[in-house]
Every structure is written in structure tokens, then in C-alpha cells.
Amino acid sequence: MEEYKYGDPIPEKYRNRLFDWEGGGYDGCIFEPNVGLVDKEGHWIPIYSSGCSGIDQDDWYDRKIRNLKADFGYDVRSAKMQFEEALHKAVEKVFGKKWYEVEGDPFTDQRVKKLVEKDEKRYNEFVRLRDGYKLERTHRLDSMFMQVVGGGMSRDEFDEIGLMDESHIKETCKAFCERYSGNVGLMTHALDRMESIGYDVWCTCSDCGEQFQPCDYETFSCSMDKDAYTGDGGIGVIMKRVLCDECHQNAECRNCFELDNPNPKKKDEGASDWDNYDFLACVIHEWLDVCWGCASGFECDHLYYWDKDANQRFRTKLGLEYEKMEEDLKRGYGLDGHELYDEIVKTPGGRKKINNIRDLLHEAIVEHFSSNMDESWFDDRLDTYCPGQMTLPGVE
Numbered sequence: 322m323e324e325y326k327y328g329d330p331i332p333e334k335y336r337n338r339l340f341d342w343e344g345g346g347y348d349g350c351i352f353e354p355n356v357g358l359v360d361k362e363g364h365w366i367p368i369y370s371s372g373c374s375g376i377d378q379d380d381w382y383d384r385k386i387r388n389l390k391a392d393f394g395y396d397v398r399s400a401k402m403q404f405e406e407a408l409h410k411a412v413e414k415v416f417g418k419k420w421y422e423v424e425g426d427p428f429t430d431q432r433v434k435k436l437v438e439k440d441e442k443r444y445n446e447f448v449r450l451r452d453g454y455k456l457e458r459t460h461r462l463d464s465m466f467m468q469v470v471g472g473g474m475s476r477d478e479f480d481e482i483g484l485m486d487e488s489h490i491k492e493t494c495k496a497f498c499e500r501y502s503g504n505v506g507l508m509t510h511a512l513d514r515m516e517s518i519g520y521d522v523w524c525t526c527s528d529c530g531e532q533f534q535p536c537d538y539e540t541f542s543c544s545m546d547k548d549a550y551t552g553d554g555g556i557g558v559i560m561k562r563v564l565c566d567e568c569h570q571n572a573e574c575r576n577c578f579e580l581d582n583p584n585p586k587k588k589d590e591g592a593s594d595w596d597n598y599d600f601l602a603c604v605i606h607e608w609l610d611v612c613w614g615c616a617s618g619f620e621c622d623h624l625y626y627w628d629k630d631a632n633q634r635f636r637t638k639l640g641l642e643y644e645k646m647e648e649d650l651k652r653g654y655g656l657d658g659h660e661l662y663d664e665i666v667k668t669p670g671g672r673k674k675i676n677n678i679r680d681l682l683h684e685a686i687v688e689h690f691s692s693n694m695d696e697s698w699f700d701d702r703l704d705t706y707c708p709g710q711m712t713l714p715g716v717e
Contacts (some may be wrong), residue, residue: 325467328460335470337361337485338516340502341470341494343412343477346372351555352477354501356511357466358485359503364459366518368511374476378461385454393447400451404437404444409435485515491523494534496527506560509541516540523601526565528572529586533565537546544569546580574612576693581612581709595659600647603662604678609690623685639685672703 336359344355356368357376370377386558390396395403412420412427414436420427424530427433434441468474482500483493494512501508505527512522527549531691538544541563549562552557564572564580568587572580583594583606598606600626602616624640625632636644651657654664665671679686679702687699 325464327464329463331359331365331466332363335359335466338480339485339497340393340480341482341497341700342374342377342479344369344371344374346374354504354507356497356507359466360518361486363463367462368514369507376465377478378458381461382454382458386451389447389450390455393443395447397468398445400444403579405436407420407440408433410620415531419495430569452505454548485520487521490521495525498523498532502527504559505545505563506558509560509563512541524563524565526564526568526697528564528568528584528588530588531565536567537566545675546572548581551703565634566576574615576611576690579612579614581614582606582610589711590689598648600658600661601643603659603677604682605686606664607662607675608679608701609686609694615690619686619689623682639681643678644682646674646681648655648663650674666703673705676702676705 325681330704335543339356341354341356343352345351349373352374355370355375356403358366358368358425362364362612367375367377367378368380370379378481389398390400390556393400402674407419411433412430413453415430415432416423416427461487463580465474467648470475470481483489485493501511502525507525512524514601515522521534524544525532525635527546535541535544546562546564546567547560550558550560553559562580568584569580571586572582574580574582576701581594581597583591583598585591588596595603597613598616599613601620602613602676605611605616605619606613620640624637624643626633628635654661657662662675666677683699687696
């Protein structure tokens with residue numbers, strides 16, 4: 322290890338830099354990505370550090386605090402909380418009522434102070450020793466980092482991602498997000514933690530690829546698509562999608578608020594999003610801006626009914642009428658699903674056929690969606706004018 326004195330800050334050449342490595346290591350030998358940084362003061366901050374291959378002092382510090390609480394007679398809860406409980410009890414004993422029912426500041430009353438004199442002395446001594454352990458943890462973390470970079474301690478795939486100063490942080494965040502684009506849970510957790518430390522961080526949108534910062538949502542983690550995940554090979558999941566505000570708005574269903582609407586800002590212009598959309602779902606999506614799941618719910622509730630005796634479902638009268646219109650279009654165009662819808666709306670005659678479907682379904686659509694949507698949506702119809710067609714004012 323290069324020359325380094327225990328208790329000193331980490332040398333300047335490592336400061337304001339983001340690192341990652343292969344951490345984890347649990348029963349069953351599961352490893353996972355870990356992330357940390359050296360701040361501008363020269364101290365190692367583990368952002369996400371886990372298992373036997375982490376670069377942290379959590380076990381040491383937690384053990385010290387547990388023992389310290391036991392020595393002072395505190396239970397597992399916060400020592401501050403337990404001191405405040407003693408204060409509240411003292412106020413109640415002096416005034417005969419809860420602290421929040423007393424006018425003014427009851428904690429400055431000399432009678433209250435006298436009752437908690439021993440508790441306050443005990444708590445202040447606890448804080449003094451706890452702060453000493455915090456400082457010692459900082460020294461131990463800095464030393465541990467220096468052992469890793471100096472070769473005295475091995476961590477697989479330990480790598481610098483980039484500088485975190487003002488002129489490089491956006492570029493470093495981009496490189497970090499590219500590296501963990503398949504694990505946005507880790508990505509957003511790390512970015513949120515770095516922001517809480519004081520760094521002006523950026524996230525990369527999974528759909529459009531642009532960098533963004535929190536605006537409509539308080540944290541990057543809140544911008545994740547909670548339904549976009551895969552299994553991790555065990556009992557956990559790996560999150561796969563985080564969205565900027567514009568893409569979030571594009572993808573959000575107006576009815577159920579899930580992020581299942583096709584997003585034209587995606588790199589494939591939303592083409593892959595249409596896989597779940599049959600022809601009816603396309604009609605209802607373009608009409609009401611709702612997702613395929615909500616369209617499917619409408620279909621089950623209004624175009625089918627369940628026959629208990631036959632133990633199967635059948636088309637309702639409305640369902641049969643709709644089915645005939647759809648089948649006629651499929652035969653006429655030789656297409657199905659989104660391809661059929663996309664072809665039909667290209668011509669005034671095709672748009673008129675879509676309007677006929679909207680007219681047919683109108684009453685059922687209002688019944689199904691009116692609790693979550695403004696009525697103005699339901700009367701919308703596609704224009705049936707030819708491009709460049711001359712029209713007279715007031716003439717339909």
C-alpha cells in the first residue's frame with residue numbers, strides 16, 4: 322500500500338471519484354455490484370456495500386453501538402427517543418398533562434429539568450462516546466479504502482467510474498447509468514444516496530436515453546416502473562426501467578396509472594410496446610389514452626358474460642356486434658392488431674369505420690370509465706376529412 326497514515330484523509334488524487342466493485346458474498350456464494358465514492362474531504366462513503374466483499378465498517382459500528390446501549394441501559398430503540406420519553410414523562414408528572422398540551426415550552430421548566438438530570442447526563446455521555454465511534458468508523462473506512470487501492474486488500478473488479486466534481490459529474494453519471502442500465506434498482510438507490518450527500522447527480526431514462534434530474538417525483542427511485550423487473554435467480558428481483566418525467570407521462574395510463582402505454586420517445590418509437598395491444602385495445606387506447614390492461618378489463622366486463630351452467634363465457638349482444646365489425650375489418654384489410662388499426666386510420670373512410678366502433682361502444686365505455694375520466698373524452702371522434710379538402714364554415 323502506498324504511504325498512508327491511519328487517521329489521515331484519503332489523498333487528493335482519489336477524492337471526488339466514484340468506484341464500483343464485485344461485492345456481496347453470502348451463504349451460497351452470491352455476489353452483486355457494490356458502489357462507493359471518496360468525497361471532496363477525502364473520506365470513503367460506501368453507497369451500496371454488502372456481504373463479505375463489501376468495503377464498509379457497518380458490522381463493527383453496529384456492534385459497538387449495541388454494546389454501548391447495553392452499557393447505558395438503553396434498549397434497541399434510538400437513545401435519543403428514550404431520552405425524549407423521559408422528558409415527556411417528567412412534563413406529565415409536573416404539569417399533569419401531555420407535553421403538547423402545555424402552553425409554552427415545558428422542557429425549560431426547572432422542575433422538569435431536575436427530574437431528568439440523571440437521564441440527560443446519561444444521554445450526553447452516550448452521545449460523546451457514540452460520536453467517538455463515528456469518528457473511528459470514518460478512519461477505519463478511509464484505511465480500508467486505501468488498503469484496497471494499495472493492494473493490501475483484494476476486491477474483485479474494483480474500478481473507478483469517474484470524477485464527481487462539477488465539471489465531470491454529468492458525464493460520470495452517464496457512464497454509471499450505462500453500466501447499470503440493466504439494474505436500475507441499484508442505479509437509482511446509488512443516485513439518490515449521492516444526491517442526499519450533496520452531489521448534483523443525473524439519471525439516464527431507460528426509454529428515451531436522455532439524462533434527467535428529479536422534478537415531478539422527489540427521488541429517482543420514485544421514477545422507477547415498479548412492474549418492470551426480472552427475477553435475480555433467487556428470491557429477489559432486478560428492476561429494469563426508470564423514466565424521465567416526459568416518458569413517465571407518455572407511458573402512464575389515464576385510467577389505472579400503470580406505465581403500460583406505448584411511449585413514442587423510446588428508441589424504437591414505442592414499436593415494442595404494441596405487442597400486448599390487440600385491435601380493440603388499439604381502438605380504446607387511441608380514444609381514451611388507456612392501456613391494454615384497462616381495455617381488456619372493459620372487454621371482459623361488457624363484451625362477454627359468464628354462463629354458470631355452461632361453465633364458460635359467451636359474447637354479449639354488444640360483444641357480438643363488435644366482433645362482426647372487427648372480423649369484417651380483418652378480412653377486408655388482411656391484417657390484425659396494431660397493424661390493422663394503423664392501416665385503417667390512414668384514410669378518411671377508415672377513420673369513419675373507427676368512429677362507427679366508438680359509436681357502438683360509447684354507452685358501455687362511459688359506464689366503465691366515467692368514474693376515473695372526464696366526460697369530454699368519451700365524445701371524441703376522429704376527423705374524416707381528406708387532406709386539403711375544402712370545407713365551408715358551419716358545414717359538416
